[in-house]
Amino acid sequence: MTTMSNKGSSLKGLLVVVLLVSNILLTKEGVTSLPICPNGSVNCQVSLGELFDRAVKLSHYIHFLSSEIFNEFDERYAQGRGFITKAVNGCHTSSLTTPEDKEQAQQIHHEDLLNIVVAMLRSWNDPLIHLASEVQSIKEAPETILWKTVEIEEQNKRLLEGLEKIVGRVHTGETGNEIYSQWEGLPSLQLADEDSRLFAFYNLLHCLRRDSHKIDNYLKVLKCRLIHDSNC
């Protein structure tokens, strides 16, 4: 008799647990907002247009921050040091073949362009991490520069993730090699000579501004082409 009652109670407890777990799982699914599913999409996910919108917003934000960082750095450290680069030292992403003007950008295939953008973002992953850490060692670095470098590094990661999603959506064929440029400028950021060190920072920030502008432009072109049918 007691065993029967024990069995019954244990069964009840198990049932309760099962109900709870299922409830949790179901509600967990429900917690995440389910966006509107685009037509024909297998997975009910964010639409491509919305992905591009977010990507463009992020890229614009990153470019905005890097412009400000460069301007602040230039104003504070570069004046009077002759950093005006007559011939800017090549950025590490120069090895990547990127469209240099509008015609080239329009002629390139969108998938290739996306790949280029992703490659660039990947190339900047490492430098941004080091930049955020090395900037703090600069003497009397302004607070704005410090937090902006950290912010850029974060947003860059997010943008990369978003673009990888887009690539996953857009690419019909194989994804392609993961190409990116290796950055080897870390020793220059850690030079003992203050002037040389600052010049290395100046160059890196200059390259960052330029590449963020490139990425922003490419994404806008892609968005207008793919989403708005070249009629933004």
Added chain:
Amino acid sequence: MDLWYLLFTLALVCANDSLSASDDLLRWPQISKCRSPELETFSCYWTDGNFYNLTAPGTIQLLYMKRNDEDWKECPDYITAGENSCYFNTSYTSIWIPYCVKLANKDEVFDEKCFSVDEIVLPDPPVHLNWTLLNTSQTGIHGDIQVRWDPPPTADVQKGWITLEYELQYKEVNETKWNKLKPELSTMVPLYSLKMGIDYEIRVRSRQRTSEKFGEFSEILYVSFSQIGVEFVHCAEEIEFPWFLVGIFGSCVLAITVILILLSKQPRLKMLIFPPVPVPKIKGIDSDLLKKGKLDEVSSILASHDSYKTQLYSDDLWVEFIELDIEDPDEKKRVSDTDRLLSEEHLKSHSCLGAKDDDSGLASCCEPDIPETDFSASDTCEAISDIDQFKKVTEKEEDLLCLDRKENYESLPSLANTDAQQPRVSTRSGNSQPWPPFAGSTDSASPLIHAQLSHQNTLTTTDFYAQVSDITPAGRVVLSPGKKSKMGRAQCEGCMEQNFTMDSAYFCEADVKKCIAVTSHEEEEPRVQEQSCIDNAYFTTESLTTTGINLGASAAEVQAPSSEIPVPDYTSIHIVHSPQGLVLNATALPVPDKEFNMSCGYVSTDQLNKMMP
């Protein structure tokens, strides 16, 4: 200011010098700016300087070099962008690639600049500005418009190659300062709450989204509401002061005030609206009476209040009195004590009757030359106003008594009615009146006695008790009317009345014993001594003591030397004759029976009954 003026003149002079010697000084050609309007082409502009005039007209060249190039190249187009300019078309333009341009001739380099094209973007101004009316306010004074424009035609916004943001500025035609709106991406901007009767000017400029520099302003757009035929009612811009409302409000306030004033006049309504605050009041007594000084009315009212009687003497702990209330019709013939009291009121000033020397503190508020009886029961001057009246009356009675004694027999019949004068203690401090019953019972006594008694009674009406002070061989019983009577006697005998307190109206003081002793042994009719019968019958104890001594001295002249026989406050009845007489042992036992109350001169009726056979 003077310093600045001096510096300015110096600068002018130098400039003049420099200008005058401008031929010697060369101004080098400079690259003023390099600009790309749409991120596809760019052009550079320079200034000549005066070099061109001075030296041989060597051509100035603009050389450029891309980063990857090895040497300098010359400008491809000097014409398209105008004079002293170099135009790079799309084939020569590469974005995100650093360029260097330099201005030079064959011999020397004048200027050099390095940049990349994405850094020098300055868009063209927007075109095709126009506006439409969105809606108007209900009053027709303000309206909302929407301004639209097209992006610069050179900028390829549609393909997303360049992103522009626009800044709109507007102002009224008469104003000088432009109102700026926040830069926006859209080419449509609403303007809210514009005044319909005024014309506006609008202009727009654009810039690349992440840049800071704006391009040139567009052409000014003129906004005039009358053009589109909108009905405009010329209303005053500012809200005028609402005089009408102010007038109405003011009139209402005035009306309310007038109504309130009118209501306050009418007592009924006033009672209704503003009920009176209850103030302490005695029934029947109007405060106006007191203010006017009509004390007789007040006292009559007070007399009707039993509570007042007890209150007046309630705090008088020394007083034990029996309130006798024996009706006597004859009494009515006499002026009531109250009246007598009150009639004397005006004789004495309302100044408080204080003693020269007393502990009650009344001396401070009293005239020093008016020694008066001090009543300890009265703490304030005003409180003893009635007492003062009483004093006055008693004093007058004393005088009367003194005078009556002179014409004792003459006025005997007239005074016969006074024998039964009841000692109404209602208006005076109550003291026991042990003798009145006794006095009343001696109706069969000799007229003299009657007279005496009447006198005594008269005095007892004002005084508290009567005591037998002497028995004449003729069978007369000389009753002294207690304190007052003693006083009166003393007065008649020349004694100065002493200052008595209300509670000790019957003798307790040994101060007057001398006086009494003098009077007690007197076998003659008490003579009235004028000097003693003064109006002011009240003396302080001090004066009494002094006078006592004097009296003692004077008495010695007048009569037999007084023996210091303490006059007891009571007299025992030794022999009771037939109704004709009553022999009283004047020299009563100093220590009477223990039954007797040894308190000051006060014999209770019970004791009296015991004394009486």
